[in-house]
Amino acid sequence: MDTARRDLVRIEVIGLPRPGAFVAxxxxxxKEWAAFRSHMLVSLFSGPMRFLLMMWIWxxxxxxxxxxxxxxxxxxxxxxxxxIVVGFLVFDFADWNLQMLVxxxxxxxxxxxxxxxxWFAFSQKLGHRALALLLEAVPVWILVSLFLGRPLxxxxxxxxxxxxxxxxxxxxxxxxxxGLAGFWLVRAEGLRRCILLLRDTLSGSVIPLSxxxxxxxxxxxxxxxxxxxxxxxxxxxxxxxxxxxxxEPHAIVALQAGVLVGSLLVLAVLDxxxxxxxxxxxx
Amino acid sequence: xxxxxxxxxxxxxxxEGVRLGIAVRLSDRLDFLASLLVMMGIEFLPSLVTxxxxxxxxxxxxxxxxxAILVQGVYLLAKGLAYPxxxxxxWNTANMVRExxxxxxxxxxxxxxQSCVVRAxxxxxxxxxxxxxxxxxxxxxxxxxxxxxxxxxxxxxxGLSVVVLLASAIAMSSLLIVWVGNFxxxxxxxxxxxxxxxxxxxLPKRLRSLGVVGFPFAALAVLPASAxxxxxxxGVWWAVLSTGLLLAGALSxxxxxxxxxxxxxx
Numbered sequence: 001m002d003t004a005r006r007d008l009v010r011i012e013v014i015g016l017p018r019p020g021a022f023v024a025x026x027x028x029x030x031k032e033w034a035a036f037r038s039h040m041l042v043s044l045f046s047g048p049m050r051f052l053l054m055m056w057i058w059x060x061x062x063x064x065x066x067x068x069x070x071x072x073x074x075x076x077x078x079x080x081x082x083x084i085v086v087g088f089l090v091f092d093f094a095d096w097n098l099q100m101l102v103x104x105x106x107x108x109x110x111x112x113x114x115x116x117x118x119w120f121a122f123s124q125k126l127g128h129r130a131l132a133l134l135l136e137a138v139p140v141w142i143l144v145s146l147f148l149g150r151p152l153x154x155x156x157x158x159x160x161x162x163x164x165x166x167x168x169x170x171x172x173x174x175x176x177x178x179g180l181a182g183f184w185l186v187r188a189e190g191l192r193r194c195i196l197l198l199r200d201t202l203s204g205s206v207i208p209l210s211x212x213x214x215x216x217x218x219x220x221x222x223x224x225x226x227x228x229x230x231x232x233x234x235x236x237x238x239x240x241x242x243x244x245x246x247x248e249p250h251a252i253v254a255l256q257a258g259v260l261v262g263s264l265l266v267l268a269v270l271d272x273x274x275x276x277x278x279x280x281x282x283x
Numbered sequence: 284x285x286x287x288x289x290x291x292x293x294x295x296x297x298x299e300g301v302r303l304g305i306a307v308r309l310s311d312r313l314d315f316l317a318s319l320l321v322m323m324g325i326e327f328l329p330s331l332v333t334x335x336x337x338x339x340x341x342x343x344x345x346x347x348x349x350x351a352i353l354v355q356g357v358y359l360l361a362k363g364l365a366y367p368x369x370x371x372x373x374w375n376t377a378n379m380v381r382e383x384x385x386x387x388x389x390x391x392x393x394x395x396x397q398s399c400v401v402r403a404x405x406x407x408x409x410x411x412x413x414x415x416x417x418x419x420x421x422x423x424x425x426x427x428x429x430x431x432x433x434x435x436x437x438x439x440x441x442g443l444s445v446v447v448l449l450a451s452a453i454a455m456s457s458l459l460i461v462w463v464g465n466f467x468x469x470x471x472x473x474x475x476x477x478x479x480x481x482x483x484x485x486l487p488k489r490l491r492s493l494g495v496v497g498f499p500f501a502a503l504a505v506l507p508a509s510a511x512x513x514x515x516x517x518g519v520w521w522a523v524l525s526t527g528l529l530l531a532g533a534l535s536x537x538x539x540x541x542x543x544x545x546x547x548x549x
Binding site for chain 1 (some may be wrong): 313
């Protein structure tokens with residue numbers, strides 16, 4: 001029993017796969033998802049609806065004050081619009097996928113692959129997010145710009161782009177790490193959704209984090225979630241305020257990169273410990 | 284068979300569905316507890332947003348924080364009644380059609396829609412009911428007890444709200460008979476329904492009457508809460524009419540799309 005388990009763990013190749021492998025997996029994922037493109041098109045309705053709701057809320061509530069938490073009404077509306085568009089770009093379900101593979105035992109196939117499963121999952125993310133850029137993010141961006149009557153262009157476009165890429169990577173790392181709970185629990189679905197709820201609240205996808213009490217904000221920043229979405233979004237509004245302090249764009253992007261590196265290290269350790277629990281028994 | 288024993292058979296069937304639904308979830312209690320909590324927590328998001336807005340000095344015009352939270356509490360109560368009973372049918376239909384097991388429902392000696400509802404009981408959605416009670420309780424705590432008439436109005440409008448949710452569940456399940464495996468169909472519904480989770484004064488003036496025609500999202504929570512608060516019930520009869528039409532439309536959609544079921548799965 002014990003030797004068998006150790007053998008399974010030994011069959012793994014850590015290290016960067018060839019670039020061709022990324023492209024091949026990503027393009028297959030693109031094809032797989034393109035077959036279900038009508039599912040993605042649901043976003044063309046739900047995305048703009050979420051935007052309209054938030055726009056109406058901001059307009060109704062800030063009618064007298066003209067803004068809140070350092071942002072004008074237009075700034076708040078732009079924040080919510082970009083939250084939806086960037087949300088499509090960084091979206092990820094590596095947690096669900098990994099837990100499904102472990103529960104069914106199909107993960108064993110990945111132990112036999114000449115690449116670590118995390119690389120495989122990341123390539124898949126590249127594939128389906130490339131499709132989402134085409135089918136979700138760009139169309140919704142156009143629709144939202146039509147509503148606003150002007151193209152929705154973020155401030156600090158360069159830093160914003162870098163920050164979205166970092167958020168994209170961080171989202172994957174955080175989700176993959178929470179997916180590792182599948183190695184420890186038989187049914188991890190409830191826990192996964194708890195984490196998802198926490199992620200969506202603390203990433204600032206619903207409301208800017210600067211609305212939270214000042215005393216709570218430092219604790220929020222100790223979690224990885226605000227660094228996924230809130231940082232790129234606040235760069236886009238041009239008002240980067242964390243726990244009551246204003247930051248320069250380059251400083252905040254450097255901090256974000258630091259959080260990414262830290263999370264990667266934590267993921268590497270968690271992955272090592274969790275994989276050892278794998279029994280290749282599922283169903 | 285007499286009418287009485289027929290009715291008893293139907294009730295027994297649905298109770299068996301409830302019993303099975305609970306038994307399945309009790310097989311893993313930790314997961315069940317986490318699911319209960321998350322079903323409650325997810326629905327608290329609009330209330331969190333509302334509370335944070337009011338904390339930041341922003342308000343929905345004409346509605347206090349307690350009033351606004353009451354709308355969200357009522358929304359959760361309606362969902363907490365409706366979702367455990369038949370919310371799961373959307374998910375079930377999607378799964379069964381995709382796997383190719385939906386045809387088994389057609390072999391059962393009941394209407395397939397009823398078989399679908401019986402299998403739908405999902406105990407984790409009771410978390411929504413608990414959440415609704417908590418929110419409504421909090422917002423009513425400081426208020427005077429409403430009289431009999433507002434309470435009767437509230438109870439009937441709650442019924443209306445549950446019917447809107449039932450009609451939506453049937454319409455979504457029908458779509459999933461032909462739109463195979465699209466679990467995102469919930470998002471279409473949620474996109475419309477969240478408009479009903481906030482006081483109607485957030486909508487631009489000329490759009491406010493949209494809440495009672497077509498998809499009557501105002502009937503989900505705004506109207507029952509207004510009855511409790513003694514606020515005007517604008518367009519309530521329109522809402523009743525729209526709900527009737529919605530239910531009739533959903534049922535005929537089910538019948539039409541069921542005929543287009545293609546039994547290919549696995």
